[in-house]
Amino acid sequence: MNHVSIKPVWTIQGGNGQTLSPRLIELLTQVHHTGSLQAACKVLAMSYRHGWTLVRDGEAIFSTPLLRMARGKGSQLTPLGEKLVWADQRIAARLEPVLDSLASELQTEIGAVLPMGTRPLRLHASHGYAIEKLVAALGEHGHVVERRYGSSVAAVSALQEGACDVCGFHIPLGAMQGPALAHHTPWLSGADWHVIDVATRRQGLMLAPGNPHKVYELADLARHGVRFVNRPPDSGTRFLLHGLLQAQGIAESAINGFERCEATHAAVAALLASGLADAGFGLETAARQFKLDFIPLALERYFLVCHARTLHTPAMQQAVAVLRSPAFQAAINALPGYEARDSGVVNPWALAFETAAARRNHISIANT
Numbered sequence: 001m002n003h004v005s006i007k008p009v010w011t012i013q014g015g016n017g018q019t020l021s022p023r024l025i026e027l028l029t030q031v032h033h034t035g036s037l038q039a040a041c042k043v044l045a046m047s048y049r050h051g052w053t054l055v056r057d058g059e060a061i062f063s064t065p066l067l068r069m070a071r072g073k074g075s076q077l078t079p080l081g082e083k084l085v086w087a088d089q090r091i092a093a094r095l096e097p098v099l100d101s102l103a104s105e106l107q108t109e110i111g112a113v114l115p116m117g118t119r120p121l122r123l124h125a126s127h128g129y130a131i132e133k134l135v136a137a138l139g140e141h142g143h144v145v146e147r148r149y150g151s152s153v154a155a156v157s158a159l160q161e162g163a164c165d166v167c168g169f170h171i172p173l174g175a176m177q178g179p180a181l182a183h184h185t186p187w188l189s190g191a192d193w194h195v196i197d198v199a200t201r202r203q204g205l206m207l208a209p210g211n212p213h214k215v216y217e218l219a220d221l222a223r224h225g226v227r228f229v230n231r232p233p234d235s236g237t238r239f240l241l242h243g244l245l246q247a248q249g250i251a252e253s254a255i256n257g258f259e260r261c262e263a264t265h266a267a268v269a270a271l272l273a274s275g276l277a278d279a280g281f282g283l284e285t286a287a288r289q290f291k292l293d294f295i296p297l298a299l300e301r302y303f304l305v306c307h308a309r310t311l312h313t314p315a316m317q318q319a320v321a322v323l324r325s326p327a328f329q330a331a332i333n334a335l336p337g338y339e340a341r342d343s344g345v346v347n348p349w350a351l352a353f354e355t356a357a358a359r360r361n362h363i364s365i366a367n368t
Contacts, residue, residue, distance in 0.1 A: 004107040006099040008091050014061035024054040025088045028066065028077060032085045036074040037067065086274035089290070093266035097127045097149040105146060120144035121315040124158040125168030126151060126236055127264055128302055129285050129335050130199045137322045143315045152236035156187040159305060166306040166316065168198070170236050171353075173299045176243045181353060183239060188349060192308040195352035196320060197301065197345045202337035203240060204297040206269055206280040206287040213278050216295065218248055221255045221279055228257035229268050229277040237265070240298055241281045266290075284337025296337070305349065320344050 012020040030040035041051040066081040127149040152169035159167040231237040262268045265286035273290040287294040324344030332340035
């Protein structure tokens with residue numbers, strides 16, 4: 001099976017006509033992770049001499065150091081070096097879901113004209129860490145998945161219109177479950193829909209390392225000097241945050257940066273890590289990935305929805321088998337804030353949330 005991938009590449013051209021090497025960005029990223037230029041070169045399978053040449057060429061473009069070296073203390077990025085690493089992470093966090101969707105679409109178009117081309121499983125989903133692992137696992141089992149990432153509303157709308165075979169989105173547990181279900185039900189009524197559980201996951205406040213502004217609850221977002229970054233208006237996370245703020249009587253207009261948006265959880269986290277904002281709302285996994293502080297505020301359930309006839313196709317049967325496998329569940333449980341408690345459980349839409357509530361009536365944010 002052919003696999004199409006698209007990766008973002010960016011560079012900077014100096015006044016002297018020299019161009020910053022993408023390989024240098026990879027090297028600086030590894031120095032950030034390992035704390036050593038020598039170790040970074042080893043990870044990237046390049047010679048130490050070549051690594052030094054890349055660093056010196058980059059410093060020539062900016063006329064300022066990118067690394068500080070100290071005997072016995074390894075290598076440390078200068079503020080400029082750190083900024084280049086964070087810029088690369090921001091670019092990847094913002095663009096990767098879009099590029100993954102485009103790559104999947106191109107792969108399907110190419111496969112359609114090849115001999116023995118097979119029809120892919122069309123998935124529209126709210127982007128998340130567990131769904132990425134599921135798509136990868138299906139690919140390993142030989143099932144082509146044409147995936148498109150977008151908002152929860154876009155996903156259920158595509159399912160209702162027949163533009164996809166299965167959609168993935170998330171619904172909060174607890175008091176917000178009813179309003180969230182009502183929000184999505186107009187697209188999911190009058191058909192034999194089935195729900196396949198993937199995982200539960202925690203959402204909450206993502207905060208700059210060390211929480212310098214002492215943000216401990218939603219009301220603190222309205223304090224002077226706190227810079228907030230949000231998710232897009234049609235996202236499920238934005239819907240969840242709107243409900244939580246409304247329940248506490250907190251005006252969205254009082255929050256500085258409430259309309260400033262990033263497309264993914266990782267993009268919000270990368271912005272905070274780069275120092276361009278102080279607080280955001282999103283997944284714990286993204287916060288931990290970028291070494292941010294995190295305060296859990298909501299538990300939600302991520303699941304797939306498809307028609308009964310789709311549930312019996314080989315690809316969906318394989319998806320259910322993957323979700324139920326110990327290896328997959330262990331991988332999900334390893335993600336900060338995720339839990340594969342009911343992974344692979346299948347229920348009709350009409351019963352899915354009642355049975356889930358009965359199984360989870362003992363769950364609370366305090367003990368997750």
